Amino acid sequence: MTAGNREQADFRGPLDVTRAATVVIDAQDTVIGWSPAAQRLLGYAPHDIVGRPVATFLAPGGTSSGPPLQFQGNEIRAARHRDGHELVVATGVCTLPGEGPAVRVLVAAELKALRQWEARLALLHGLATQSPVGLGIYDTDLRLTWCNTAYEREIGRPFAEFRGLRADELYSEGKFVTRGHPPTLDAVMRHVLDTGEPFLDLHFQGRPPSDPDTEHLWSCAYYRLQDADGHVLGVCEDAFDISDRYKAQRRLALLVEAGRGVGGALDVKVTAEKITEVAVPEFAAEVTVDLAQAVLDGEVPATSGAAAASLVRVARCCPDGQSVRADGPGGPSPVRYPAGSPQDRSLSSGGLVLDESELVVPLRAGNSVLGVVTFLRGTGAAAFDGGEVALADELVARAAVSIENARRFTRERTASLALQRQLLPQQLPEQSAVDLAHRYLPTDDVTGVGGDWFDVIPLSGTRVGLVVGDVVGHGLQAAATMGRLRTTVRAFAQLDMDPVEVLARLDDLVAQSAEEQWGVAGAAGGDYADVTTGATCLYAVYDPVSRRCVMARAGHLPPAVVDPEGRVTFPELPAGPPLGLGGLPFESMEIELPVGSLLALFTDGLVEARDRDIDHGLDTLGRVLGDRAASLEELCDRAVAELLPSGSTADDTALLLVRTRELDASQVNEWELPAEPVAPGRARELATRQLHAWGLEELSFATELVVSELVTNAVRYGGGPIQVRLIRDRTLLCEVADTGHTSPHLRHSTEEDEGGRGLFIVAQLVQRWGTRYTRSGKTIWTEQAFPASN
Numbered sequence: 157m158t159a160g161n162r163e164q165a166d167f168r169g170p171l172d173v174t175r176a177a178t179v180v181i182d183a184q185d186t187v188i189g190w191s192p193a194a195q196r197l198l199g200y201a202p203h204d205i206v207g208r209p210v211a212t213f214l215a216p217g218g219t220s221s222g223p224p225l226q227f228q229g230n231e232i233r234a235a236r237h238r239d240g241h242e243l244v245v246a247t248g249v250c251t252l253p254g255e256g257p258a259v260r261v262l263v264a265a266e267l268k269a270l271r272q273w274e275a276r277l278a279l280l281h282g283l284a285t286q287s288p289v290g291l292g293i294y295d296t297d298l299r300l301t302w303c304n305t306a307y308e309r310e311i312g313r314p315f316a317e318f319r320g321l322r323a324d325e326l327y328s329e330g331k332f333v334t335r336g337h338p339p340t341l342d343a344v345m346r347h348v349l350d351t352g353e354p355f356l357d358l359h360f361q362g363r364p365p366s367d368p369d370t371e372h373l374w375s376c377a378y379y380r381l382q383d384a385d386g387h388v389l390g391v392c393e394d395a396f397d398i399s400d401r402y403k404a405q406r407r408l409a410l411l412v413e414a415g416r417g418v419g420g421a422l423d424v425k426v427t428a429e430k431i432t433e434v435a436v437p438e439f440a441a442e443v444t445v446d447l448a449q450a451v452l453d454g455e456v457p458a459t460s461g462a463a464a465a466s467l468v469r470v471a472r473c474c475p476d477g478q479s480v481r482a483d484g485p486g487g488p489s490p491v492r493y494p495a496g497s498p499q500d501r502s503l504s505s506g507g508l509v510l511d512e513s514e515l516v517v518p519l520r521a522g523n524s525v526l527g528v529v530t531f532l533r534g535t536g537a538a539a540f541d542g543g544e545v546a547l548a549d550e551l552v553a554r555a556a557v558s559i560e561n562a563r564r565f566t567r568e569r570t571a572s573l574a575l576q577r578q579l580l581p582q583q584l585p586e587q588s589a590v591d592l593a594h595r596y597l598p599t600d601d602v603t604g605v606g607g608d609w610f611d612v613i614p615l616s617g618t619r620v621g622l623v624v625g626d627v628v629g630h631g632l633q634a635a636a637t638m639g640r641l642r643t644t645v646r647a648f649a650q651l652d653m654d655p656v657e658v659l660a661r662l663d664d665l666v667a668q669s670a671e672e673q674w675g676v677a678g679a680a681g682g683d684y685a686d687v688t689t690g691a692t693c694l695y696a697v698y699d700p701v702s703r704r705c706v707m708a709r710a711g712h713l714p715p716a717v718v719d720p721e722g723r724v725t726f727p728e729l730p731a732g733p734p735l736g737l738g739g740l741p742f743e744s745m746e747i748e749l750p751v752g753s754l755l756a757l758f759t760d761g762l763v764e765a766r767d768r769d770i771d772h773g774l775d776t777l778g779r780v781l782g783d784r785a786a787s788l789e790e791l792c793d794r795a796v797a798e799l800l801p802s803g804s805t806a807d808d809t810a811l812l813l814v815r816t817r818e819l820d821a822s823q824v825n826e827w828e829l830p831a832e833p834v835a836p837g838r839a840r841e842l843a844t845r846q847l848h849a850w851g852l853e854e855l856s857f858a859t860e861l862v863v864s865e866l867v868t869n870a871v872r873y874g875g876g877p878i879q880v881r882l883i884r885d886r887t888l889l890c891e892v893a894d895t896g897h898t899s900p901h902l903r904h905s906t907e908e909d910e911g912g913r914g915l916f917i918v919a920q921l922v923q924r925w926g927t928r929y930t931r932s933g934k935t936i937w938t939e940q941a942f943p944a945s946n
Contacts (some may be wrong), residue, residue, distance in 0.1 A: 183257035199238030206210030312366030593788035606808030607634030652928030761807030831876030
């Protein structure tokens with residue numbers, strides 16, 4: 157510690173015997189003792205002054221201008237330095253106890269030092285009595301040893317009554333409301349005492365003994381106290397009551413919270429609930445929201461006080477803080493306010509009404525009054541002040557904007573919620589078989605959905621199903637049908653049905669659904685408009701192992717195929733009837749797609765327009781897709797820009813671009829085995845060898861069991877030859893094919909059964925398994941996840 161710091165940290169007075177000039181005098185006023193501090197002050201060495209009278213250095217009278225002066229209980233006298241110059245000093249004298257002649261001790265210090273010390277004491281006295289900051293000093297046992305007047309006011313008792321208490325005993329009901337610190341005051345002080353690390357601006361909340369009915373908030377600081385030599389003396393606590401400032405901050409935070417919560421939902425009732433949740437209990441003890449019935453119906457409410465006749469209670473937050481949606485069995489319950497009530501006056505005037513602890517604010521939107529919000533405070537609570545009235549008005553104004561937006565889109569939002577599980581895929585899954593890009597442009601830009609759809613469906617054996625379809629009509633009704641068809645296609649496809657069978661099943665379902673719908677609607681004479689009949693669909697399955705693509709269509713436009721050289725063709729795929737006509741067959745086509753081929757599936761909204769025929773649109777699409785240097789995303793953007801230059805379309809539009817890949821030969825291994833009893837063992841050996849080559853030894857045990865059980869079943873119940881195939885892709889795929897058409901199924905075997913457990917064992921060892929049928933038989937496939945290290 158530097159000399160300056162040591163001086164600043166030294167709280168001893170100038171006349172303290174440990175630092176003042178000290179002289180011992182006998183009964184004859186002769187110097188018999190002389191301290192080093194006296195030598196520094198007056199210049200006499202001990203051997204020069206001991207034995208000489210006091211008058212040698214201290215004048216017997218006062219100062220040069222008069223008798224001795226009294227200052228703060230000490231005499232002010234003139235002293236002579238050895239070199240002859242005069243010093244004005246403050247002196248104090250005390251007599252040492254004992255028998256015999258009196259021996260006195262005189263202490264002296266320059267008057268300037270004494271005046272500085274007295275000024276410092278005055279500052280400390282002001283800090284102790286006038287500071288608004290509560291100061292408390294705790295010793296090393298964390299017991300209160302001193303506090304200032306502000307601290308006493310917070311406690312509400314004289315210091316003598318709580319001296320020696322610990323902090324947690326003084327504020328037993330308090331708690332910290334900020335994070336990053338120990339949980340109690342004792343723990344905070346102990347941390348400061350042990351580490352020397354201060355805590356600043358900790359927020360402590362509690363009810364002080366001086367005001368037990370009101371919650372207060374203090375900003376506190378804790379730091380360690382040390383003397384000039386570094387010895388730890390205790391901990392100092394600074395505490396400033398910031399309750400008023402905190403209330404202002406809470407009001408601002410309330411508006412911020414309202415901006416986040418109230419404006420976050422396009423739902424009338426949810427928005428009303430948010431108003432009550434935000435305001436209780438921070439602003440009011442109870443809040444209710446009453447709206448005109450027309451608002452809930454999506455209609456424009458009345459523009460005058462007549463709205464009071466049709467109010468319904470939408471939300472209410474009780475004193476316990478729980479939000480209640482006031483819905484009865486028939487919906488929100490009606491509310492009627494008597495004439496002259498605050499709510500009636502607010503609705504009639506369109507302005508807010510303050511009635512003691514009740515504040516009513518109208519929900520206004522333009523010239524319309526949507527309803528009223530009532531803020532209530534409990535008995536004995538403070539009335540709403542001017543700032544709080546303005547805050548309530550701003551809060552309700554923000555809520556009114558959200559409720560008005562919700563009212564405008566009530567019908568659209570309700571319909572959208574009904575379709576939320578049937579909309580188009582927002583993100584296509586990454587596939588090993590293909591690269592993908594897509595665009596979707598609905599005609600109805602309000603709901604964002606229409607009757608066109610596309611889908612990409614992962615299938616067994618690394619294959620991928622590609623779908624595009626078109627439903628007659630636009631908007632929500634067409635979107636509802638689209639969602640139903642998309643879900644159905646996905647379900648059929650994941651059963652490993654070929655494209656023809658998928659379309660046939662879908663056609664049967666659509667035809668049956670249309671018949672039932674028309675029958676019910678026709679019997680009732682309703683105005684039901686069926687949009688399902690006439691829907692079109694194209695379904696294709698691409699296999700990256702064989703590079704072959706099988707596709708079929710139901711009245712839909714054929715796809716565009718671009719080979720690696722950039723040549724564009726539209727395959728002569730049999731058209732098939734639109735879905736729902738029933739009774740007519742579908743046909744498929746199989747083509748081989750070289751690696752890097754581009755397959756484009758689209759709806760007629762992309763290539764058809766009022767100002768051009770479909771052939772021109774197909775030619776333009778082919779020209780755009782022929783650019784082999786462009787990425788799929790660029791091709792999508794160019795196709796939309798060239799074919800729909802205005803950015804809008806008279807028909808829903810879907811475009812799906814697919815660039816084919818091929819699984820590397822090192823990822824696939826296939827063996828053909830005769831249907832003989834030795835086949836399972838041979839299959840296990842081949843599979844194990846291949847797994848070791850791929851570094852997948854951890855899967856050997858499970859794969860051996862899977863291969864053994866599937867090949868055994870093929871030998872017993874199928875027919876030869878048996879095909880075994882392993883594929884290393886995102887998972888390990890195992891396929892066993894035979895010429896049988898019997899569908900395997902799980903069954904529970906009893907203790908007496910000698911078999912029947914094979915497929916059950918397989919199902920426990922793999923993630924997924926299934927069966928797909930071909931013209932030559934069936935294939936049982938399984939899928940296993942790779943070990944974590946892979």
